Amino acid sequence: MPDHPAEPRLLVRGGPELRGQVSVSGAKNSALKLMAASLLASGVSVLHNVPDIQDVGTMKEVLEHLGAVVQFSDATLTVDTRAVRSHVAPYELVQRMRASIQIMGPLVARFGHARVAMPGGCNLGPRKIDIHLRGLTDMGAVVDSEHGFVEVSAKKLKGASVFLDYPSVGATENLLMAAVLADGVTVLENAAREPEIVDLCKFLMSMGAEIEGAGSSTIRVTGVEEMVSAEHTVLGDRIEAGTFLIAGALTGGEVEVNGIHPHVLELFLSKLRSAGVQVQEGTRSIKASGDPRTYRAVDVATLPFPGFPTDLQAQMMTLLSVADGVSLVTENVFEQRFGFVDELIRLGADIRVDGNHAVVTGGRALTGAIVRCPDLRAGAALALAGLVAEGCTELREIHHIDRGYERFEEKLRSLGADIERSVVEDGGLV
Numbered sequence: 001m002p003d004h005p006a007e008p009r010l011l012v013r014g015g016p017e018l019r020g021q022v023s024v025s026g027a028k029n030s031a032l033k034l035m036a037a038s039l040l041a042s043g044v045s046v047l048h049n050v051p052d053i054q055d056v057g058t059m060k061e062v063l064e065h066l067g068a069v070v071q072f073s074d075a076t077l078t079v080d081t082r083a084v085r086s087h088v089a090p091y092e093l094v095q096r097m098r099a100s101i102q103i104m105g106p107l108v109a110r111f112g113h114a115r116v117a118m119p120g121g122c123n124l125g126p127r128k129i130d131i132h133l134r135g136l137t138d139m140g141a142v143v144d145s146e147h148g149f150v151e152v153s154a155k156k157l158k159g160a161s162v163f164l165d166y167p168s169v170g171a172t173e174n175l176l177m178a179a180v181l182a183d184g185v186t187v188l189e190n191a192a193r194e195p196e197i198v199d200l201c202k203f204l205m206s207m208g209a210e211i212e213g214a215g216s217s218t219i220r221v222t223g224v225e226e227m228v229s230a231e232h233t234v235l236g237d238r239i240e241a242g243t244f245l246i247a248g249a250l251t252g253g254e255v256e257v258n259g260i261h262p263h264v265l266e267l268f269l270s271k272l273r274s275a276g277v278q279v280q281e282g283t284r285s286i287k288a289s290g291d292p293r294t295y296r297a298v299d300v301a302t303l304p305f306p307g308f309p310t311d312l313q314a315q316m317m318t319l320l321s322v323a324d325g326v327s328l329v330t331e332n333v334f335e336q337r338f339g340f341v342d343e344l345i346r347l348g349a350d351i352r353v354d355g356n357h358a359v360v361t362g363g364r365a366l367t368g369a370i371v372r373c374p375d376l377r378a379g380a381a382l383a384l385a386g387l388v389a390e391g392c393t394e395l396r397e398i399h400h401i402d403r404g405y406e407r408f409e410e411k412l413r414s415l416g417a418d419i420e421r422s423v424v425e426d427g428g429l430v
């Protein structure tokens with residue numbers, strides 16, 4: 001979506017140290033899949049701790065398009081699937097949010113049919129769905145594609161041994177949701193191990209599914225005849241937590257995030273420590289503090305969980321831009337996830353990109369400028385840079401941030417940040 005003069009912008013003035021506590025919202029990457037999973041039963045499912053973000057709004061539209069009745073207020077979302085009739089995810093919604101394709105598994109499993117617009121390219125590179133489709137084919141589904149849609153049908157899916165070429169998060173979830181109603185046992189090998197997968201499995205089990213091995217790379221699902229609606233509380237958002245921890249550390253303040261188990265961020269926290277940030281772990285909280293003048297370079301390589309999360313790569317790059325020394329950041333999960341680097345350079349960072357490697361020469365004093373957010377996490381990373389840049393940073397195309405962060409600037413402000421949302425009339429800094 002191009003920037004429009006009427007689209008609000010975020011104005012960040014660098015300087016204040018961030019201090020205090022902040023509660024993380026429910027995880028975007030779990031809530032969206034739990035919403036899709038509700039399609040597996042006919043009835044009313046209730047989800048608590050659902051973040052009020054645009055992607056949840058889009059998934060709500062997807063479910064409503066299928067005929068579900070969805071209500072959302074005060075972080076509780078109810079999905080009544082009794083009137084679901086359509087099995088189609090239209091282009092307009094899939095193109096707005098790739099996670100719309102997660103309705104494919106539940107729809108084929110319950111109704112024997114799903115028609116989903118192909119997601120196409122996105123600003124993280126070409127994100128394919130071959131692993132999703134191969135797994136469904138292994139389970140006996142027939143897959144066709146024409147006119148930009150993928151059509152998946154199966155009278156009754158059959159349990160199968162599915163080896164994923166790569167531990168894709170989305171494919172693991174789609175296949176799990178397909179397998180719970182399949183005939184017999186499905187074994188997913190090389191499955192993704194992200195905490196959001198474990199959260200999905202917990203919800204599926206409370207709906208009646210039989211699943212063993214959630215959180216490991218081999219997940220065994222014994223198909224059941226029928227699923228029932230259930231109630232579930234979404235786990236905390238580890239990426240939001242990581243973003244606020246970096247905000248605290250970067251500004252030389254002290255920020256405590258609540259509502260998150262430290263073990264879901266283990267490698268990230270160890271990298272923060274290696275960079276010289278002080279990290280304290282509680283049972284369901286994490287605190288970060290430190291003196292940015294003492295931070296030093298660390299090398300970071302993104303990998304599937306429990307590796308360093310790709311969704312925190314951009315924010316980490318901001319921290320490394322001010323830390324002393326030369327860091328090597330390697331992006332192994334998504335091609336083209338360095339699209340924000342040019343914007344960070346506009347703020348004064350010294351970064352060279354070669355393929356999936358970025359060499360960050362730190363110790364730079366950042367200065368405020370106009371920048372555009374190329375995607376969700378990059379937008380957050382640029383806002384973090386604004387917190388320590390001298391003067392004012394104006395972030396444009398912030399709809400990306402709104403897709404995944406609930407009350408982003410409000411939470412930062414509560415920690416002491418000088419950040420506001422504003423419509424800029426003349427297209428320049430105010």
Ligand code: UD1
Nearest residue numbers: 029099126127128129130131132168169170171311333334
């Ligand atoms: C999910 C998260 C996203 C996170 C990512 C990796 C949601 C809504 N999004 O995305 O925030 O960054 O996990 O942790 O939960 N791939 C294929 N073929 C496939 C599927 C994936 O080649 O069929 C490739 C992708 O192009 C990408 C890599 O595998 O390069 C990882 O993708 P995947 O794990 O599927 O990520 P998503 O589920 O899309």
